[in-house]
Amino acid sequence: MNASNAQLTRPAAKRTLKLMIVDDSNIMRRRIERSQQFAQLKFVGAAANGVEALALFKRTDPDVVTMDLTMPQMDGVECIEKIVQLKPAVRILVISALNDKATAIDAMERGANGFLNKPFTDRQLTEALAELTRDA
Amino acid sequence: MLQEQELKTFVEGTTNYFEIAAQQPASIGSPYLVSGVPTTYDYTGIITISGKREGVVYFTAPRAMLTVLLMKMQENDFSHENMCDLVGEVANTISGNARRDFGREFVISVPSVVHGERADVSVVAGRRSFVIPINWRSHSAKLVVALK
Numbered sequence: 001m002n003a004s005n006a007q008l009t010r011p012a013a014k015r016t017l018k019l020m021i022v023d024d025s026n027i028m029r030r031r032i033e034r035s036q037q038f039a040q041l042k043f044v045g046a047a048a049n050g051v052e053a054l055a056l057f058k059r060t061d062p063d064v065v066t067m068d069l070t071m072p073q074m075d076g077v078e079c080i081e082k083i084v085q086l087k088p089a090v091r092i093l094v095i096s097a098l099n100d101k102a103t104a105i106d107a108m109e110r111g112a113n114g115f116l117n118k119p120f121t122d123r124q125l126t127e128a129l130a131e132l133t134r135d136a
Numbered sequence: 137m138l139q140e141q142e143l144k145t146f147v148e149g150t151t152n153y154f155e156i157a158a159q160q161p162a163s164i165g166s167p168y169l170v171s172g173v174p175t176t177y178d179y180t181g182i183i184t185i186s187g188k189r190e191g192v193v194y195f196t197a198p199r200a201m202l203t204v205l206l207m208k209m210q211e212n213d214f215s216h217e218n219m220c221d222l223v224g225e226v227a228n229t230i231s232g233n234a235r236r237d238f239g240r241e242f243v244i245s246v247p248s249v250v251h252g253e254r255a256d257v258s259v260v261a262g263r264r265s266f267v268i269p270i271n272w273r274s275h276s277a278k279l280v281v282a283l284k
Binding site for chain 1: 152153156157159206209210211213217218221222224225228229231232233235236239246
């Protein structure tokens with residue numbers, strides 16, 4: 001097999017995706033940021049509430065967002081709606097302690113693509129991010 | 137009177153946090169009743185409840201326990217802000233469990249955090265509180281349920 005044939009048969013490399021983290025907890029932001037080293041993600045910034053998140057989103061144009069729901073100023077559900085309006089193709093993983101079905105359904109109907117309950121293990125987080133970016 | 141299932145929801149919300157976030161389960165000591173305001177440890181995460189029940193539920197822990205918990209979570213910043221963050225996250229988990237189990241009968245606030253061993257947690261005077269010791273490694277914290 002010559003070099004050009006080898007290139008044709010090699011699986012296409014996945015592109016790097018830009019990750020934005022939204023959570024009012026510093027511990028959570030740092031924990032999620034650490035996890036991105038296991039995925040095809042490049043961290044571009046973090047925000048502590050929905051208002052900060054929208055401004056950061058416009059500046060950095062992320063492909064993937066992790067979103068807390070209970071935050072001051074603007075909550076996660078409202079922020080999801082606004083972000084999806086700006087970029088319909090964005091992938092959003094809700095990471096929240098609100099683990100009732102009604103909350104999860106509401107977030108998904110507003111445009112979220114996945115839901116991870118707090119607290120979570122590193123493995124659960126890595127798997128949720130991998131699932132979110134599988135087809136990207 | 138507080139029902140056993142209600143108490144169980146709050147306790148599981150707390151122990152669940154240790155089991156998942158730190159990968160090491162916490163154990164429960166013998167619950168007891170206290171008249172007035174139970175004392176707090178260094179950091180306290182509080183949720184206020186109204187609706188079917190009224191009062192507060194709080195998780196209070198010493199700094200040493202929270203430091204080890206942060207270490208187990210691979211965190212190396214042991215600042216005051218992160219201690220507050222951590223008890224807030226535990227309270228947030230208790231709140232999430234309560235919303236799941238009790239639905240809209242309970243109106244549950246966003247958690248707030250206070251610090252200091254004599255923190256004001258606004259337990260209504262004259263009400264008796266359930267105190268549940270939460271033991272983890274060599275440390276002890278308290279879950280206080282003060283609802284009518």
